[in-house]
Every structure is written in structure tokens, then in C-alpha cells.
Amino acid sequence: MQRRNMVIMNKTRLEAFSDGVLAIIITIMILEIKMPHNADWSSLMELHSVFICYVLSFAFIGIYWGNHHHLVHTVKVVSPSVIWANMHLLFWLSLIPLATNWMGENHFARNTVIAYAVLLLLCGLSYTLLQTTIEKSNVLSPELKDAFAAVKRKGIVSVICYSSSIPLAFVHTAISGCLFAAVAIMWIIPERNIAKALKE
Amino acid sequence: MQRRNMVIMNKTRLEAFSDGVLAIIITIMILEIKMPHNADWSSLMELHSVFICYVLSFAFIGIYWGNHHHLVHTVKVVSPSVIWANMHLLFWLSLIPLATNWMGENHFARNTVIAYAVLLLLCGLSYTLLQTTIEKSNVLSPELKDAFAAVKRKGIVSVICYSSSIPLAFVHTAISGCLFAAVAIMWIIPERNIAKALKE
Amino acid sequence: MQRRNMVIMNKTRLEAFSDGVLAIIITIMILEIKMPHNADWSSLMELHSVFICYVLSFAFIGIYWGNHHHLVHTVKVVSPSVIWANMHLLFWLSLIPLATNWMGENHFARNTVIAYAVLLLLCGLSYTLLQTTIEKSNVLSPELKDAFAAVKRKGIVSVICYSSSIPLAFVHTAISGCLFAAVAIMWIIPERNIAKALKE
Amino acid sequence: MQRRNMVIMNKTRLEAFSDGVLAIIITIMILEIKMPHNADWSSLMELHSVFICYVLSFAFIGIYWGNHHHLVHTVKVVSPSVIWANMHLLFWLSLIPLATNWMGENHFARNTVIAYAVLLLLCGLSYTLLQTTIEKSNVLSPELKDAFAAVKRKGIVSVICYSSSIPLAFVHTAISGCLFAAVAIMWIIPERNIAKALKE
Numbered sequence: 001m002q003r004r005n006m007v008i009m010n011k012t013r014l015e016a017f018s019d020g021v022l023a024i025i026i027t028i029m030i031l032e033i034k035m036p037h038n039a040d041w042s043s044l045m046e047l048h049s050v051f052i053c054y055v056l057s058f059a060f061i062g063i064y065w066g067n068h069h070h071l072v073h074t075v076k077v078v079s080p081s082v083i084w085a086n087m088h089l090l091f092w093l094s095l096i097p098l099a100t101n102w103m104g105e106n107h108f109a110r111n112t113v114i115a116y117a118v119l120l121l122l123c124g125l126s127y128t129l130l131q132t133t134i135e136k137s138n139v140l141s142p143e144l145k146d147a148f149a150a151v152k153r154k155g156i157v158s159v160i161c162y163s164s165s166i167p168l169a170f171v172h173t174a175i176s177g178c179l180f181a182a183v184a185i186m187w188i189i190p191e192r193n194i195a196k197a198l199k200e
Numbered sequence: 201m202q203r204r205n206m207v208i209m210n211k212t213r214l215e216a217f218s219d220g221v222l223a224i225i226i227t228i229m230i231l232e233i234k235m236p237h238n239a240d241w242s243s244l245m246e247l248h249s250v251f252i253c254y255v256l257s258f259a260f261i262g263i264y265w266g267n268h269h270h271l272v273h274t275v276k277v278v279s280p281s282v283i284w285a286n287m288h289l290l291f292w293l294s295l296i297p298l299a300t301n302w303m304g305e306n307h308f309a310r311n312t313v314i315a316y317a318v319l320l321l322l323c324g325l326s327y328t329l330l331q332t333t334i335e336k337s338n339v340l341s342p343e344l345k346d347a348f349a350a351v352k353r354k355g356i357v358s359v360i361c362y363s364s365s366i367p368l369a370f371v372h373t374a375i376s377g378c379l380f381a382a383v384a385i386m387w388i389i390p391e392r393n394i395a396k397a398l399k400e
Numbered sequence: 401m402q403r404r405n406m407v408i409m410n411k412t413r414l415e416a417f418s419d420g421v422l423a424i425i426i427t428i429m430i431l432e433i434k435m436p437h438n439a440d441w442s443s444l445m446e447l448h449s450v451f452i453c454y455v456l457s458f459a460f461i462g463i464y465w466g467n468h469h470h471l472v473h474t475v476k477v478v479s480p481s482v483i484w485a486n487m488h489l490l491f492w493l494s495l496i497p498l499a500t501n502w503m504g505e506n507h508f509a510r511n512t513v514i515a516y517a518v519l520l521l522l523c524g525l526s527y528t529l530l531q532t533t534i535e536k537s538n539v540l541s542p543e544l545k546d547a548f549a550a551v552k553r554k555g556i557v558s559v560i561c562y563s564s565s566i567p568l569a570f571v572h573t574a575i576s577g578c579l580f581a582a583v584a585i586m587w588i589i590p591e592r593n594i595a596k597a598l599k600e
Numbered sequence: 601m602q603r604r605n606m607v608i609m610n611k612t613r614l615e616a617f618s619d620g621v622l623a624i625i626i627t628i629m630i631l632e633i634k635m636p637h638n639a640d641w642s643s644l645m646e647l648h649s650v651f652i653c654y655v656l657s658f659a660f661i662g663i664y665w666g667n668h669h670h671l672v673h674t675v676k677v678v679s680p681s682v683i684w685a686n687m688h689l690l691f692w693l694s695l696i697p698l699a700t701n702w703m704g705e706n707h708f709a710r711n712t713v714i715a716y717a718v719l720l721l722l723c724g725l726s727y728t729l730l731q732t733t734i735e736k737s738n739v740l741s742p743e744l745k746d747a748f749a750a751v752k753r754k755g756i757v758s759v760i761c762y763s764s765s766i767p768l769a770f771v772h773t774a775i776s777g778c779l780f781a782a783v784a785i786m787w788i789i790p791e792r793n794i795a796k797a798l799k800e
Contacts, residue, residue, distance in 0.1 A: 023221045028627065030298055083666055462687045469613050
């Protein structure tokens with residue numbers, strides 16, 4: 001019972017810390033948005049690309065939170081490698097407010113879109129790395145194994161989309177934008193498989 | 201038991217994440233308040249409209265937290281749609297510091313009051329949407345159904361108040377301000393019905 | 401059991417939200433400290449009064465957290481009035497970073513010390529109000545009643561100290577500073593009585 | 601049971617508050633990073649030393665979180681002295697974003713590296729102080745005692761490394777940087793001993 005208790009504690013704090021970091025990341029992005037100093041609608045409208053970037057990044061962090069939540073829920077053993085793979089993911093996610101701000105302030109200039117794509121790619125790879133680390137240190141039921149395989153397939157598709165959005169930004173940055181949105185939509189309902197596997 | 205355990209976990213993290221985001225939203229608003237660089241009372245007094253806006257928004261976020269707390273407390277099943285309706289509400293609430301700052305710095309200029317009213321309207325609609333989503337994915341007791349209906353009525357009154365505060369801002373922005381305050385007061389003691397229904 | 405469960409939930413979220421807000425207040429104060437743009441020790445030394453203010457406010461928030469923790473621990477019933485008394489306390493505490501920043505940047509100018517004293521006074525009164533609200537909505541054991549009375553006595557002494565630090569700032573601001581420090585020291589070990597009462 | 605319950609509560613809130621503060625410290629560091637106002641790669645590249653400092657400090661806070669997590673996990677009795685030793689550690693850790701920012705903006709100028717080393721030294725000493733305080737107020741199993749002794753040895757080595765990095769910064773700041781990295785690597789897998797002792 002000592003052993004079991006310890007593992008539960010570990011997991012709770014891992015979740016609590018991750019929730020805290022994700023909640024802060026998602027919220028401090030608005031601190032980067034500088035409101036105009038006058039009350040004109042036209043000044044407010046100039047923020048439109050900053051706002052679109054905020055919506056996109058809010059959605060991405062929200063999606064990561066939802067998926068992270070289901071992934072960590074499957075963890076029984078929190079090994080040091082799981083803690084560090086999680087910290088590694090949080091590190092790349094913590095840079096999203098910066099990339100969002102850079103892209104928004106420069107109205108989707110090509111370089112900023114490429115930087116955003118590279119960051120999303122690194123986040124995607126870190127997520128898959130975390131999943132692999134969890135798989136290695138936990139014994140999974142056959143149902144969970146299937147669910148994990150399905151999630152990993154989605155992870156690979158995401159990485160391909162992000163990777164191709166980098167050269168495609170040289171054609172038109174809107175293509176990259178569509179690819180970002182496509183990946184987001186693919187992950188929006190992510191939990192079905194893991195949730196089902198846990199229930200059975 | 202596996203199933204029940206999972207649902208409780210879900211809810212705990214949904215609450216933890218929402219609490220985190222709301223706590224940050226309510227607190228970072230003060231980061232937008234720039235203190236004067238000298239020690240004169242008159243410089244401090246110039247912040248009076250910024251301060252009034254801060255009080256108003258603090259009250260609104262506090263009220264949302266209180267009501268959210270009671271609403272989510274009734275949840276038994278956290279479906280993906282509940283997670284996304286919740287995320288949607290948090291998105292609009294996260295913009296409150298910006299609208300607060302804009303309204304305060306421009307001393308309740310008409311445009312800024314309208315923007316604030318529109319944002320409150322969107323928050324109000326998101327809250328009702330979250331409630332509807334929870335109702336659909338959970339089986340409610342007759343008492344809870346009554347409580348939910350009462351809350352929904354308050355939601356509709358709020359939406360009407362916010363909507364009418366937009367055209368009324370063209371008459372005088374103080375009328376809109378009074379309507380905001382009236383809605384806040386209406387929600388300050390929100391929990392009685394749900395709390396009673398849960399106890400019975 | 402439904403009833404009991406509900407009350408526990410309430411309290412957990414009240415604590416979680418308060419912890420979140422207090423953790424953010426205590427941490428964002430450093431965002432107000434602007435590091436010099438060069439690497440000279442002399443530029444760093446110019447921050448000494450900002451730093452002293454940070455230490456003072458960190459200690460105050462830490463003390464409030466410790467005492468709040470023990471106070472809320474005694475709560476069995478979280479009534480709406482407890483929620484609002486708590487929110488009221490958090491409101492005044494949330495202004496501490498602003499007052500700290502103003503006092504630090506203006507090197508303890510008299511007006512800023514008075515503003516800080518007024519804010520501490522309002523925080524102190526809010527704390528006593530929260531305690532009174534908890535006393536009213538909960539049935540306390542005789543031991544807890546004694547402990548509460550001791551805490552209330554400390555609260556009254558604090559209010560007197562803060563109140564007198566306002567006129568005394570006109571004599572010399574250092575007197576006010578000493579009074580702030582004296583109150584802080586008085587509260588640093590606050591929990592003995594309540595902790596003992598709960599154990600018995 | 602009352603007694604046991606109280607102690608568990610205490611610990612939970614101590615962990616929650618520490619998690620909150622650490623999550624905020626680790627995340628607000630990015631608010632100090634100012635993105636360039638144009639979309640040139642060369643402008644972005646100018647941030648390289650700011651970025652390196654961010655990585656270093658992220659790693660340090662992450663390591664403190666991981667080790668703090670295991671240390672507090674061993675606590676059974678949360679005495680006021682444990683609360684204050686913990687608050688003292690959080691105080692020094694809260695200054696890391698400032699020192700990081702100073703060092704990054706001044707491209708590892710000697711003074712800034714020395715300031716960073718002094719701060720890490722103070723954090724290291726606070727951590728050892730927290731450990732000693734926990735040892736004094738808790739009865740430890742022989743396995744835990746061994747684990748604590750091993751951790752304390754690591755603490756002493758860290759303090760020696762940090763201390764020597766201060767004079768060595770006068771030779772070359774890169775030597776100090778290597779010492780910082782060496783200590784970080786030494787602590788990255790910190791938990792084995794305590795984890796093992798708790799399981800047995």
C-alpha cells in the first residue's frame with residue numbers, strides 16, 4: 001500500500017504541476033497583447049492578426065491539455081524518465097506565447113510562420129516522446145495498446161503536416177496556416193480511444 | 201470502479217485547470233495597472249477609472265468562479281463536449297483583462313464600454329452553452345433540473361441586459377455600467393438552488 | 401454522505417483557488433522589478449529599496465497564506481458568505497504588488513508608505529471579517545473558540561499598529577516600517593493555537 | 601483520525617502552493633524575453649544568450665521541482681518551521697527569473713554570472729536547510745536516513761561548486777557556466793534513493 005500510495009502521489013503532483021504550467025502558458029499570452037492607447041475601433045482592428053494568433057495558440061494549448069490529461073491518466077508508474085519527458089514537453093510548450101506574439105505582431109510574415117511551425121513540430125515530437133516513455137515504463141492492457149497505437153499514428157501525421165508546412169510557407173503562408181488548423185481539428189476529439197480502453 | 205474512478209479524475213483536473221486559469225486571469229489584471237513614477241496623490245488619483253474597472257472585472261471573474269464551481273460540481277460525466285464547452289468559456293473570460301484595461305485607460309469611452317459589453321455577452325452565452333452541454337451529458341435529479349432551469353432563467357436575463365447595454369451606451373455609458381452592476385448583483389448569491397438540490 | 405462530500409469539495413476548491421491566487425500574487429511581484437540594462441553593480445544596487453519592499457511583501461503574503469491555511473482548515477461549512485469574505489480578502493491582497501512597486505520605486509516616499517499602510521490595514525480588516533464569517537457559519541469546539549479569540553486579539557493589535565503607522569509616517573516613515581515588521585513577526589508563528597485545538 | 605487528517609491536509613496545501621509558485625516562476629521567465637519587432641532571422645538570433653539562460657533556468661527550476669517533490673513526499677509532520685523553511689526556499693527561487701534576465705540581456709557579463717552563481721548558492725543552501733528542518737521534525741526510517749545523507753552529500757558538493765564558480769568567473773565565465781551545468785546534471789536523477797527508501 002505504501003508503494004501504491006507513493007505512485008498515486010507522484011502522479012497527482014505531476015498532473016498538478018503540468019496543469020499549473022499549462023494554465024499559465026494559456027493565460028499569459030494575453031499579457032503580450034498590447035491594447036491601443038486610444039478608443040478608436042480602427043486601432044482595435046489593427047490587432048486582428050494578433051487576435052487570430054491568440055485563438056490558434058489557445059486552441060493548441062487547450063488541445064495539448066486535453067490530450068495530456070488522457071495520456072497521463074494511463075500512467076501507473078511515474079519514473080524519473082516520465083518526469084523528464086514531461087518537463088521537456090512543457091519546455092517547448094512554454095515557448096508558444098513567444099512564437100505567437102512574434103507571428104501576430106509581424107502579421108504572419110514568412111519567417112515568423114516558419115518559426116511557429118518549427119515550434120509546433122518540436123512540441124509534437126516531445127509529445128510522442130512522452131508517450132513512448134510512458135509506454136516503456138508501464139504495462140498496458142491490450143485495449144490501451146491499441147489506443148496508444150492510434151494516438152501514435154495521429155502523432156506521426158501531425159509531425160508530417162508540421163514538417164511540410166515549413167517548405168510550403170515559401171509558396172504561401174496561408175497553406176501552412178491551413179495545415180496548422182487541420183492538425184488542430186484532428187486532435188480536438190482525442191480521447192475516445194483511451195477513454196474507452198480505460199473503461200473496459 | 202475503474203469507470204467511476206476515471207470520471208472523478210477527469211472532473212478533478214477539469215476543476216484544477218479551470219481554477220488555475222481563473223486565478224491567473226483575476227490576478228494578472230493588476231499587471232496591466234501601471235503605477236505612477238512619482239509619489240504624488242494626484243498621480244495616483246488619475247488611476248481612479250482603471251481602479252473601478254479592476255473592481256468590476258474582479259467581481260465578474262469572482263462570480264464566474266463561484267458559479268462555475270457549483271455548475272461543475274453537478275457533473276458526473278465529463279464528456280469531450282463538456283471539456284470543449286469549458287475551454288470555450290475560459291477563452292472569452294481570458295479576454296476580460298484586455299477589455300478591462302482598454303476601458304480603464306480610456307476613462308469609459310463609449311467604444312470601450314461597448315467592447316466590454318460585447319465580451320460580457322459572449323461570456324454569458326458561453327456559460328449558458330456550458331450548462332446546456334452538461335445537462336445533455338448528465339442525468340439530473342428533478343431537484344437539479346429545477347435548479348438548472350432557475351440558473352438558465354438568470355442566464356437569459358443576463359444576456360438581455362448585456363445586449364441592451366450595447367445600444368444604451370449610445371445614450372449614456374453610465375446606463376451600461378448600471379446594467380453590468382445589476383447583473384453582477386443578481387449572480388452574487390448563485391448557489392442556493394444547486395446547493396440545496398445536491399443536499400436533498 | 402452526499403452532503404458531507406459536497407462540503408469537502410467546496411472547501412478543496414476554495415483552498416485551491418486561494419492558493420492559486422496567493423501563489424500568483426507572491427510571484428508576479430518580481431515582474432514589477434525591472435533589472436538594469438547594463439551589468440554594473442552600481443545599477444543593481446539602485447534596486448535596493450525595490451528589493452527591501454519585495455522581501456517585506458513576500459513575507460506578508462507568505463504569512464497570510466500560512467494563516468489562511470489554518471483558518472480555512474477549521475471550516476466545515478462553506479457558505480456563500482464565506483466564499484465572498486474570502487474573495488474580498490483576496491481582492492485587497494491582490495493590490496499588494498502595486499503598492500509594493502509604488503513604495504519601492506519611490507524609495508519609501510511618505511505618500512507611498514501611507515498607501516502601503518492603508519492597504520495592509522484593509523487586508524487586516526478583511527482577514528478579521530473572514531474569520532468572523534467562518535465563526536458564524538460553523539459550530540466550533542470550545543478549544544477552537546479559544547484559539548479563534550487569540551487570533552482575533554492578534555488581528556485587533558495588527559489593525560491598531562497599521563492605523564497608527566499612518567499618522568506616524570508624518571513623523572518618520574521608518575517608524576511605520578518598524579510597525580509593519582513588528583506585525584509580521586507577531587504573525588509568523590500563527591498556527592500553534594488552532595493546530596493544537598484541532599488535534600485535541 | 602482527526603490528527604492524521606490534519607497533517608495530510610497541511611501537506612497537500614504545502615505541495616499545492618509550492619507547485620503553484622514553481623509553475624509560475626518557470627513560466628513567467630518567458631515574459632522577460634522580448635521578441636524583436638521585425639521578422640528578421642538576424643534579430644531573432646540576437647536572443648541566443650537570452651535563450652540559453654532560459655534553458656538553464658528552466659532546467660534548474662525543473663530539477664528543484666522534482667527534488668522538492670520527493671523531499672516533501674517524505675514529510676509526515678508539517679511543523680511551522682517546515683512551512684517557513686519552504687517559504688524561504690521559494691523566496692530565493694523566485695529571484696531566478698530576474699537573475700536569468702540580467703545574465704541573458706548582458707550576454708553573460710562577469711557581474712551577471714557572479715550574481716547568478718550567488719543566487720544558485722543561496723537556493724542550494726535553502727534547500728539543504730529545508731531538508732534539515734524536515735529531518736528534525738520527522739522520524740525517518742533507516743533507509744530514508746541513508747537516502748537523506750546521500751542527498752545532503754550532493755547538496756554539499758553543489759554548494760562547493762557554486763561557491764568556487766564565483767572566483768572562477770574572474771578567470772573565465774565559461775568555467776562558471778560549466779560548473780552550473782555539472783551541478784544540474786548531478787541532480788537530474790535525484791529521486792532513486794528516496795523513492796527506493798519509501799518503497800521498502
